Amino acid sequence: ETPPPAQPRSPDAHAAAMIRYTRGTFNxxxxxxVHGSAVAKALPHAIxxxxxxxxxxYAASLDEGMDQFLSNILTNNAAYSSYSVLxxxxxxxxxxxxxxxxxxxxxxxxxxxxxxFVTGSxxxxxxxxxxxxTLKIEAFQGAMVRLLSLLHAAGLASLHGKENVDFRxxxxxxxxxxxxxxxxxxxxxxxxxxxxQWVQAMTVDAQINGVLVIAPPILSRIFQNLSxxxxxFYSAYRVTEVPYPFPYTQATExxxxxxxxxxxxxxxxxxxxxxxxxxFSFLVTLICLSLNKIACELEDPFGxxxxxxxxxxxxxxxxxxxxxxxxxxxxxxxxxxxxxxQVIKKLSRRSTSQDIERKLTRxxxxxxxDLGVGQxxxxxxxxxxxxxxxxxxxxxxxxxxxxxxxxAPVRLSGVQQPAEVDGEPQQEPSSANEGPAEPIRPEPxxxxxxxxxxxxxxxxxxxxxxxxxxxxxxxxxxxxxxAPAPAPGRNLGVRP
Numbered sequence: 281e282t283p284p285p286a287q288p289r290s291p292d293a294h295a296a297a298m299i300r301y302t303r304g305t306f307n308x309x310x311x312x313x314v315h316g317s318a319v320a321k322a323l324p325h326a327i328x329x330x331x332x333x334x335x336x337x338y339a340a341s342l343d344e345g346m347d348q349f350l351s352n353i354l355t356n357n358a359a360y361s362s363y364s365v366l367x368x369x370x371x372x373x374x375x376x377x378x379x380x381x382x383x384x385x386x387x388x389x390x391x392x393x394x395x396x397f398v399t400g401s402x403x404x405x406x407x408x409x410x411x412x413x414t415l416k417i418e419a420f421q422g423a424m425v426r427l428l429s430l431l432h433a434a435g436l437a438s439l440h441g442k443e444n445v446d447f448r449x450x451x452x453x454x455x456x457x458x459x460x461x462x463x464x465x466x467x468x469x470x471x472x473x474x475x476x477q478w479v480q481a482m483t484v485d486a487q488i489n490g491v492l493v494i495a496p497p498i499l500s501r502i503f504q505n506l507s508x509x510x511x512x513f514y515s516a517y518r519v520t521e522v523p524y525p526f527p528y529t530q531a532t533e534x535x536x537x538x539x540x541x542x543x544x545x546x547x548x549x550x551x552x553x554x555x556x557x558x559x560f561s562f563l564v565t566l567i568c569l570s571l572n573k574i575a576c577e578l579e580d581p582f583g584x585x586x587x588x589x590x591x592x593x594x595x596x597x598x599x600x601x602x603x604x605x606x607x608x609x610x611x612x613x614x615x616x617x618x619x620x621x622q623v624i625k626k627l628s629r630r631s632t633s634q635d636i637e638r639k640l641t642r643x644x645x646x647x648x649x650d651l652g653v654g655q656x657x658x659x660x661x662x663x664x665x666x667x668x669x670x671x672x673x674x675x676x677x678x679x680x681x682x683x684x685x686x687x688a689p690v691r692l693s694g695v696q697q698p699a700e701v702d703g704e705p706q707q708e709p710s711s712a713n714e715g716p717a718e719p720i721r722p723e724p725x726x727x728x729x730x731x732x733x734x735x736x737x738x739x740x741x742x743x744x745x746x747x748x749x750x751x752x753x754x755x756x757x758x759x760x761x762x763a764p765a766p767a768p769g770r771n772l773g774v775r776p
Contacts, residue, residue: 298590316586318577322569325540330562333544337557340548350548360546364564367535371571374524374532378578381519385439385581386589388516392435393594395509397601400428402502403483404605406494420482420491425602426452427479432598434471435513436591439520439582450592452599472513476506516582524579536572540565 299316302309314320340347354360403424407417429452454462461478468474483502486492492499544561551557577587604610 318573319570321573326562326566329565330558333561334554334558337548337554375575378575382578382581385519388512391512395505399505409493412490431475
């Protein structure tokens, strides 16, 4: 009988910790780090190329025949430049593709983690309405947390590679599950799919047993989350299962080898001293090899390299989040204190008052611009604008005063407003006894009275333009009567 796998991590297990570094320009710790550096891996080949170029130039300086031979190899550098450009394009393409593979793998793993945690969080929350026995609820939640931890560990193990049989993940008390289930997981090749099926079956059984008393449409979110987790796992597994295309890899390696052999010969024609020949040969080769090594490091984010994702750290973080769901604090629902409601009302009232104050300021500024253009001296205009702008700041605006100001009748200052009955203009009564009684208006506040006095002292639209408003024969007698004072309100700013 095959024993189940040991769940705790073994001392020789893979523990690749991603490099954490301090960001900055010319950081000494970054420049001098060798472990995990792509430049350090390309450095030996570049040094060897530089030594070969310097030795070749030194030999040519001693032998005129060899110097003549090297000079006749390449008389025009266009061929070498074209070759370098094409090879650089191929290397950059591979580096960009490897970079995209790295971030795609990281994104899909994080999506899988999020869906697995949301599944556990929803199942724990759904148990709050359960009327079942407390032991049944605790048994369901305990089995659910163990299976979700095992599901996440199985997914990371599959992403790490099937050939890495020594890769062990730490799971939340896997020994708490029955022995038959552990044997089934150990013998099954598709571990992730099997555990996911167990979680779905356990959810259905919990609903039948009365542990999950929740509406079926809401409970279906559990299956949707598990489906999203499976999709994210397959997307991440694609990065591991489908490697970088072999034709691109082979072509890149061959071109790099040819470039390594040709560069010292070409540099002998471009330089005069062996030292500069070796330096430039070293630099050109180092750039190309470093880019290629970076592509190799990023091609598989789930491997054993130091620059790969730390899968054991991810599993440990998932276990901490799942165990948090079982703590007493996760079942606490925050409540408000008795004074919190009043605080919210005060904050909302203050926000509304500030909005009304801004509207009043904007309305009065428009009124000053429309009625004050071309009237009075420049000093008076500036004084009026200052008064209109400073008015909202000097007064503490309340709801009653603001509403009274905004809802007051709007009338043009200095312009007669004849009454209309059935669409025809009527003459205003010459005395208070002859005409209808005026409608009762609310007593204007001190703020509205100040606004009224300022508007009454300003010239009317007709006076501003140097014209008098034309009156009909029927309206002429009424014009002699003093027009009633305009009611406080906003001026719409409409020119005649």
